[in-house]
Amino acid sequence: MTPQTTGPARYVIIGNGVAGTTAADTLRKGDPQCRIDIVGDEPYPLYNRVALPNVLKGKTAPERTIIRQIAWHAQNRVELHLETTVTRVDTERKVVTTSDGRDFVYDKLLIATGGRPNPLRAEGVDGVKGIYNFQTLDDTKAIVARTEAARAAVTVGGSFIAYELTEGFRHRNIPTHWLVRGPRFLHRIVDEDGGALVDQLAREVGVETHYGESVVSVEKTGGEVSAVMTTSGKRLECNLVGVGVGLTLRTEFLRSTPVKVNVGVVTNEYLETSVPDVYAAGDVAEFFDPYVGTHNQMGTWNSASAHGRTSAQNMLGARQAFDEVPYYTSTMFESQMAAIGSTPDVRPDMEAISRVDMNARVYRRLFFYEGRLAGAVLVGDIRVRRQLMDVIRGRQVVPPEERAQLAAV
Ligand SMILES: Cc1cc2nc3c(=O)[nH]c(=O)nc-3n(C[C@H](O)[C@H](O)[C@H](O)COP(=O)(O)OP(=O)(O)OC[C@H]3O[C@@H](n4cnc5c(N)ncnc54)[C@H](O)[C@@H]3O)c2cc1C
16 A cells, blocks of 8 residues: 555546536645646546537537636646546556556546447448547547548437437538437337327428437448448448447456456445545546435536545545536427436336327326336426426435426426
């Protein structure tokens, strides 16, 4: 074990996304003397991932997404090491090692590494140009450059990322086929009615939707994608493919440590991992969620930011449980959509109640756990989001007659 220093505390943060950067900010405010090193493998200081769909649409300039300038780090004495990958952690000696051979000794360590998007797996896909994931600012710049010459696009996936790609392409007037492997968009949380409404919204703006379909093989011309073959044997010509088929959380550098990893880095409600002085926050944390009494993993900006704050406060000596209702709002073609709190992908035993009005294009589905509202998904009119978040926070049992009222559209 590295002896505890008598000097200022040394904090090392892996990942300079919103979780890691919020943690650095909180640590600096709570301990003016401490040393903070933050290691990130992208070339940028914190930028707003939530704004990337607007960059894709051409509504926001790439540089406008940067929300923490390099100068902020210098002013706050946060040592930022960009384009640097953490390859190893030794929790016995309390040392983090990077790809360029540097060692960072820590007293407390935060893992805030998010996830890496899964690539498209299909025959003939290797090395073919024109196929993109959508996770980083660099991905977005590359896709935008490609859209200039795009004649037709295919998007793959039933998640928000696949939706954002589809909407970005159609916003640029690129004819787009959207392949969803499941029976509908977000099929684990949206029922048939909700799926039908999303489908209607997509088709109204000219998107061709295909369910139960994925890409089985890719055709190329001169090294560039020229068509894809789908599961059911359709051949779709395209010179742009957008892929949103989930993330693999980035934990590879923990392999030789006793830090417990399941899908993500497992933590308790204080965001402490199974190893003392090691914490996890943001997308990569599989944290104990008191709202649903089980471990949970989120992919929302507000929960990543709140995780960063809570983990840092606990690293500073507080004992604060994570207690925030996550939410994700986005456009849904010409409409809007929100997902709030916890959904049945986390606890399949939740009760669900839903209402739809196809004419008004409004859909609401609420999820109850042990009689309490735990989450919701809304399409169309999402103004009720704040009220529902308050009900979730209140943790009161909602009687059956009031449940129907809350769900009414
Ligand atoms: C296109 C897009 C749109 C989105 N839209 C919304 C939205 O509308 N609403 C919403 O709530 N959420 C949205 N999200 C999700 C939201 O952006 C994420 O939940 C949030 O950014 C997660 O923050 P994080 O800090 O946990 O991880 P990340 O932002 O992923 O940051 C982790 C950082 O760590 C780096 N890293 C990983 N491993 C290492 C390593 N070994 N060494 C060094 N660095 C490493 C990564 O490269 C990355 O820079 C969207 C995401 C995307 C991609």
